Amino acid sequence: EKCELVQVGGPNLLTSSKSVPVNGGLKPGEIKHISLDLTFPEQNGLYHAFFRLRAIDPATNEPGFKFGQRLWVKAMVTKSGNGSRLAKLKSLSSSSSSSSSSSGSSSDSDSDAGGRANCPDQQQRRVRKANKKMNKKLKKRDKSILKLQKQCSKLQKKLERKSKKLEGLLSAKAKADQFKPPPQGSQ
Structure with a gap:
């Protein structure tokens, strides 16, 4: 070019x-x-x-x-x-x-x-050092993401259990309302 x-x-x-x-x-x-x-x-x-x-x-x-x-x-x-x-x-x-x-x-x-020679070898060392630092940050970020995914999974399971329990309570209430005698004086 x-x-x-x-x-x-x-x-x-x-x-x-x-x-x-x-x-x-x-x-x-x-x-x-x-x-x-x-x-x-x-x-x-x-x-x-x-x-x-x-x-x-x-x-x-x-x-x-x-x-x-x-x-x-x-x-x-x-x-x-x-x-x-x-x-x-x-x-x-x-x-x-x-x-x-x-x-x-x-x-x-x-x-x-600083008086350091700006030769390709030093440039490569700086690049490797920067890559190593970036990889550390990426690993830390990946661990944080995994931790958040586990927390989300636990919360989702807890929400499913609560939803089933609520469904059971609503179903039981609906059945109880079916067999409830009519209030007196409504005849």
Whole structure:
């Protein structure tokens, strides 16, 4: 599928436009490394830029829907003593893996704010951990459902017994009313 990486938030750090084509497209589940040329503002400060993948209609080359998880870049721009610009770059990703490069004296990093590498192995561990947590929740929910089903079954049986008892009482009353002598003075 033909797609591009598009900036969806923060100051425009891309050098040419707000999007970068993904060479060769991207298939579901495929991991792709994308290089970006970023330009940081001259002012000191912390800058964040946010990116998402966007499908491109192969017939019309028109941009389509955005998909995938949000990627972001966090950059601290400071001036050193000799006036040259320094940028510390952290490439943060909630998606597979990403690679960022920038102009100026910045550094590339595939790590998140905690310094952990955002490699496929760690991504798989996080996914397994999330799946394990979800499975625990599902088991707990299933136990709760089973408990509620048992309670409903008990209540239904109790209701059936009460209904039969009430039917018996009503039947006995109806029979008693049949054999009841007429009240005196009604003749």
